[in-house]
Amino acid sequence: MNFALPTIILLLMLVPGFLFRRLYYSGEFSKEYFKQNFTDYLFPSLIFSILIHLFCQGLIRLFGYKISLWPLFLLIGSNGSSSETSVAFLQIYQNIYHIFFYFVFTAFGGAVLGYLGKYVVRNLKLDRKYQLFRYQNEWHYVFTGEILGFPNITGQYDVQPEVQYVDALVKTAEGSVLYSGYLSHYVLSSSNGIDQLYLSDVKRRYLKHDHRPENEDPYYYMPGDFTIIPYREIMNLNITYYRINQSPPEASAE
Incomplete structure (x- = not known):
C-alpha cells in the first residue's frame, strides 16, 4: 500500500482539530495561531480532533445512525500485506459517500465548535477571570x-472604553521625546510583543525643553493621518481610556 494513503487519511482525521483551533484563534488573536510551527499545531489538533470525532459520533448515534472508522484505522496502521487491508478497502469503497459526508460533517463541526468556543470564552469573560482561558x-x-x-x-x-489615549516616551538621538495621541492600530511582532504603534492626532514634546518661557507651547502638533512609532524605541507607555463623550484633558503649558 502506498505510504501516501495513510498520511492522507490521518490528515483528514486531523482536519476538525485544525479548524477548531483556527476559528478559536481568529480575529485579534489570529497571530497566536499562525506563529506556531507544525509540531505546535499537531499535538493540540490531535487532542481536539479526537474529542470532536467522539462528539460527532455521539451526535450521529443520537439520530439513529452509525459509522465505523475502523477500516480507516486499519489502513493507517497496516503494512498492506494482510487480508484485513483488503476488507478495509472494500468497506471504504462500499461506504465512500457516507465516509465523505462524515469528514465534511466533522470538519464543519470543528469549525463551528471553535467559533462557539471563542464566543463563549469572550462573552462570559472567562479569559479575563481565569488564566487558563487567556x-x-x-x-x-x-x-x-x-x-x-x-x-x-x-x-x-x-x-x-472606546478611545485609548497613549503617551509614549521615545528615546532619540536628540533626547527623550513624549508622543501623545489616539491609538489607531498596532502591529505585533513574531514574539507576540509590539512591533509598531500607529497614533493619530499626535503631538510631541522634547523633555529637554521643559524649562522654557511660560508663553511658549512645549508641544508640536504633528501633521498627517498617522504617526508610526517603532516599539523598540519606546521607553515606556502611559495609556488612558475614554468613552466617546470624554476627551483627554488639555495639556498644561507649565
Missing part, C-alpha cells in the same frame, strides 16, 4: 482596557 495577545487586553477586568489588576471596567 489568549497570549496580552496587548489586546491592555489596549482595549480589558486588563482592568483581571482579578489581580486594580481598576474599574464597567463599560469598555
Whole structure:
C-alpha cells in the first residue's frame, strides 16, 4: 500500500482539530495561531480532533445512525500485506459517500465548535477571570482596557472604553521625546510583543525643553493621518481610556 494513503487519511482525521483551533484563534488573536510551527499545531489538533470525532459520533448515534472508522484505522496502521487491508478497502469503497459526508460533517463541526468556543470564552469573560482561558495577545487586553477586568489588576471596567489615549516616551538621538495621541492600530511582532504603534492626532514634546518661557507651547502638533512609532524605541507607555463623550484633558503649558 502506498505510504501516501495513510498520511492522507490521518490528515483528514486531523482536519476538525485544525479548524477548531483556527476559528478559536481568529480575529485579534489570529497571530497566536499562525506563529506556531507544525509540531505546535499537531499535538493540540490531535487532542481536539479526537474529542470532536467522539462528539460527532455521539451526535450521529443520537439520530439513529452509525459509522465505523475502523477500516480507516486499519489502513493507517497496516503494512498492506494482510487480508484485513483488503476488507478495509472494500468497506471504504462500499461506504465512500457516507465516509465523505462524515469528514465534511466533522470538519464543519470543528469549525463551528471553535467559533462557539471563542464566543463563549469572550462573552462570559472567562479569559479575563481565569488564566487558563487567556489568549497570549496580552496587548489586546491592555489596549482595549480589558486588563482592568483581571482579578489581580486594580481598576474599574464597567463599560469598555472606546478611545485609548497613549503617551509614549521615545528615546532619540536628540533626547527623550513624549508622543501623545489616539491609538489607531498596532502591529505585533513574531514574539507576540509590539512591533509598531500607529497614533493619530499626535503631538510631541522634547523633555529637554521643559524649562522654557511660560508663553511658549512645549508641544508640536504633528501633521498627517498617522504617526508610526517603532516599539523598540519606546521607553515606556502611559495609556488612558475614554468613552466617546470624554476627551483627554488639555495639556498644561507649565
